[in-house]
Amino acid sequence: MKKYFSSISFCIGFGMIALMSALLLVSLVHLPCEPNAMELTNKLSVPGAAHWLGTDQFGRDILSRAMKGVQISFLIGVLVVVCGGAAGIAVGSFAGYYGGRVDEVIMKLIDAQMAFPGVLLALMLIAVFGNGISNTVLALAIMSVPRFARMSRSGFMKYRDADFVKAEKVRGAGGLRIMFVHILPNLTAELAATASLAFAGAVMSEAGLSYLGMGIQPPDPSLGKMLSEAQDCILRAAWYVLIPAVIIAVLVLGFNLLGDGIQEVNEGR
Amino acid sequence: MMYYCRKAGGLLVTLALVSLITFGVFQILPGNPAYIILGVDADPMQIEALEQSMGLDKPLYQRYFSWIRGLFAGDLGTSFRYQQPVSQLITSGLTVTGSLAVMTMLMTVLIGIPAGIWLAGHGGRKYSVGFSMLSQISLSVPAFCMGIFLINLFSVRLKWLPSIGYISWAEDPAGCMRSLLLPSLSIALGSSAVLIRYVKVSVTNQQKQDYVRTAYSKGLRKSKVMYRHVVRNSLIPVITILGMLTADILGGSIITENVFSLPGIGRLISVSISSRDLPLLQGLVLYLAVIVVLCNFAVDLVYSVVDPRIRLK
Numbered sequence: 001m002k003k004y005f006s007s008i009s010f011c012i013g014f015g016m017i018a019l020m021s022a023l024l025l026v027s028l029v030h031l032p033c034e035p036n037a038m039e040l041t042n043k044l045s046v047p048g049a050a051h052w053l054g055t056d057q058f059g060r061d062i063l064s065r066a067m068k069g070v071q072i073s074f075l076i077g078v079l080v081v082v083c084g085g086a087a088g089i090a091v092g093s094f095a096g097y098y099g100g101r102v103d104e105v106i107m108k109l110i111d112a113q114m115a116f117p118g119v120l121l122a123l124m125l126i127a128v129f130g131n132g133i134s135n136t137v138l139a140l141a142i143m144s145v146p147r148f149a150r151m152s153r154s155g156f157m158k159y160r161d162a163d164f165v166k167a168e169k170v171r172g173a174g175g176l177r178i179m180f181v182h183i184l185p186n187l188t189a190e191l192a193a194t195a196s197l198a199f200a201g202a203v204m205s206e207a208g209l210s211y212l213g214m215g216i217q218p219p220d221p222s223l224g225k226m227l228s229e230a231q232d233c234i235l236r237a238a239w240y241v242l243i244p245a246v247i248i249a250v251l252v253l254g255f256n257l258l259g260d261g262i263q264e265v266n267e268g269r
Numbered sequence: 270m271m272y273y274c275r276k277a278g279g280l281l282v283t284l285a286l287v288s289l290i291t292f293g294v295f296q297i298l299p300g301n302p303a304y305i306i307l308g309v310d311a312d313p314m315q316i317e318a319l320e321q322s323m324g325l326d327k328p329l330y331q332r333y334f335s336w337i338r339g340l341f342a343g344d345l346g347t348s349f350r351y352q353q354p355v356s357q358l359i360t361s362g363l364t365v366t367g368s369l370a371v372m373t374m375l376m377t378v379l380i381g382i383p384a385g386i387w388l389a390g391h392g393g394r395k396y397s398v399g400f401s402m403l404s405q406i407s408l409s410v411p412a413f414c415m416g417i418f419l420i421n422l423f424s425v426r427l428k429w430l431p432s433i434g435y436i437s438w439a440e441d442p443a444g445c446m447r448s449l450l451l452p453s454l455s456i457a458l459g460s461s462a463v464l465i466r467y468v469k470v471s472v473t474n475q476q477k478q479d480y481v482r483t484a485y486s487k488g489l490r491k492s493k494v495m496y497r498h499v500v501r502n503s504l505i506p507v508i509t510i511l512g513m514l515t516a517d518i519l520g521g522s523i524i525t526e527n528v529f530s531l532p533g534i535g536r537l538i539s540v541s542i543s544s545r546d547l548p549l550l551q552g553l554v555l556y557l558a559v560i561v562v563l564c565n566f567a568v569d570l571v572y573s574v575v576d577p578r579i580r581l582k
Contacts (some may be wrong), residue, residue: 008398009405112286115558115565118520120538124294124554127542204411208524211413212539231417231528238421245414253409260405 003265010261013196016254020247024074027067035064036219046239053243056226057233065221066243072222073203073251076137080202081195084141088148089191093179095149096156107153110146119143119205126214136215140205144198151194155187189266196259200252207248223248272573272580280566287562288340291555292333295547340555346548350540355552358537363556365435365533366522369456372449373518374511376457377464382507384461385468386500389476404462412521416455416528423451433530452529456521460514467510471503478502505576512568516561 004010032052039059047054053063095106113121122139129135156179159165168178209215210224218225226244234241307315320326327335339345345355388400407415424432430451436444475481476499484494526535534553541550573579 009401108282108286112283112290114516115283115287115561116290116554117516117518117557117561118523120520120523120554120557123523123538123542124291124550127545127547127550128294128297200409204409207411208413212524212527214539214542227414227417234417234421235425238425241417241421245410245417248414249406249410252411253405256405256409 004261007261007264009257009264013254013257013259013261016250017258020070020074020251020254023067024070027071031064031067033061033064035068035221036060046237054237054240056229056240057237062226062240062243065226066223066247068221069223069226069244070247070251072133072216072220073206073248076133076140076206077199077202077251077255079137080140080144081199083137084144084198084202085148085191085195087141088145089152089184091145092149092152093156093184096153097160097175097179097183099157099160103153106149110149114146119208122205122209123212123214126209131214131217133216133220136206136209139209140202143205144202147198147201148191148194151190152187155190156183159183159186189262193259193262193266196255196262200255200259203248203251203255207244273570276566276569276573280562283562284559287558288337288555289333291551291558292336295551296329336551345552348541348546348549350544350546350549355549358549359534359552359556362532362534362537362553364437365531366519366526366535368438368445369449369453369522369526369531369533370515370518372446373453373456373460373522374515376453377461377514377518378511380457380461381464382468382504385465386472386495388465389469389472390495400465404465407458407462410459411524412456412459413524413528415458416452416525419451419455420528435529435531435533448529448531452522452525452531455528456518456525459521460517463514463517464507464510468503468507471506472499475499475503505572508568508572508575512565515564515568519557519561 005014037060039055042051042055042059043057045051045055045059051061051063053061053066056062056065091106091110095103116124122136122143125139125142126135129138160183164182165178168182173182206215206222207224207227210222211228213225213228216222216225223244227241227248230237230241230244307319336345343356345359347353348355348358351358388396410418420432423430431448432451434448436448438445481494481499484498485491489497522533523535523538525531526533527539530536534557538550538553540546541553
């Protein structure tokens with residue numbers, strides 16, 4: 001862990017995520033206002049003592065909504081990384097370790113999936129399953145499978161002929177045991193980097209989906225939804241757009257930098 | 270020749286898989302699609318009629334093949350929302366999305382390649398740290414966020430460019446460029462950051478090669494070595510990245526078109542989802558995926574022409 005702090009990217013990313021995690025922790029204990037409570041007499045008020053970051057066009061406290069939005073972003077990011085990661089590693093490890101036909105079939109499927117650009121696959125799945133948090137997670141998790149699969153495939157290919165694997169085979173260890181007990185722990189650092197980048201991707205895609213009105217449904221606050229609401233009153237309250245945008249950018253940037261930093265140190269740059 | 274046959278075979282397999290995925294996803298739709306489209310309290314007669322017109326009473330494989338046959342004949346069914354043939358809607362959307370994608374790609378290349386070469390040539394730590402921060406920031410701000418900022422700056426504050434809407438090329442070429450400038454810039458900022466990185470790494474790697482040392486030792490000037498030898502060789506791998514960026518740019522345009530209210534594919538996608546217009550959505554998804562696959566195939570072909578060594582691998 002200590003060696004990673006030699007990378008500037010890692011340090012900056014770590015700082016940003018620490019900041020966001022602090023916001024998350026505070027939001028779990030205390031929110032300044034009820035995020036969905038409307039004060040119709042107090043619409044689009046500028047930041048002040050009563051509402052630190054002002055209110056939106058329905059008179060709801062922007063800070064509380066943003067904090068709730070951060071909670072949802074973290075929740076989605078974690079779930080997507082866990083589900084997408086588990087599926088991706090499972091698929092990629094078989095492709096990489098066994099090679100041959102298995103590899104060809106799996107990689108062809110992954111390539112076909114990657115033909116669906118950006119959020120298109122997620123949009124298609126949401127159209128079929130309906131929106132809401134769990135379907136958004138499912139759609140984004142499926143979207144993140146290729147990233148994990150490719151990473152673990154190349155990792156398993158690197159180690160499948162290593163001496164320690166041969167030794168285990170001679171000892172009579174089964175394929176699954178070699179794959180997940182012996183090879184997988186060697187890929188922790190690469191996996192951490194991929195997970196971090198996938199987290200950033202999930203937060204960004206969720207914001208995009210919610211912006212289109214397809215992800216998290218109102219009245220639940222989500223950063224993407226806040227952006228589209230803020231865009232409607234950009235002429236009267238330009239600062240409102242900045243708040244969700246900056247939070248999304250800091251979250252995504254933080255995890256991107258963290259992932260890049262881990263990669264940098266691993267590759268010995 | 271073998272190489273091209275193998276590539277073409279791979280292309281067919283990928284296209285078949287893509288069409289199967291697109292078709293399959295819409296089949297796992299829980300419940301009866303006719304109910305979903307018409308709503309729960311629809312007339313049973315209406316539902317039955319719709320089921321028949323959608324071919325829901327036929328077995329799965331027949332439906333798939335008739336869909337594929339329609340695809341080749343340019344008939345993807347009728348959109349419920351617009352009451353127009355899907356293929357007609359897609360064609361009109363493609364002209365907008367296509368112009369947006371071409372303009373974005375041009376911007377990406379015009380920003381990405383010179384900046385990447387420059388950064389590799391002036392490889393001081395000061396610049397590279399500054400640049401990598403800048404590129405990280407432009408990669409981390411989603412394209413639609415960038416779009417909102419650009420609207421705020423150039424349309425609301427400076428009033429230089431229109432904030433939303435689209436003017437077709439046939440109507441007014443200058444107006445068309447103006448209406449696409451902000452949307453394409455908001456996508457290109459992110460994708461050019463990706464390109465700059467690759468160009469920089471590729472040029473830096475080439476500079477370490479033996480032939481560069483030879484070129485210097487026979488007395489060539491730095492600029493000549495760079496542009497005659499290094500840049501030409503290092504742009505070959507960059508072609509692959511351009512193929513990958515096509516998917517990114519099309520994906521980015523789905524959301525960005527909604528920010529700028531452009532009547533393209535992205536706009537059609539969100540309308541088709543919110544109005545549960547499944548034939549339209551299915552057609553749109555398939556078209557976009559096929560475009561991406563074909564672009565990547567074209568990139569592979571170009572690559573093998575530019576660098577024949579690849580055919581031997």
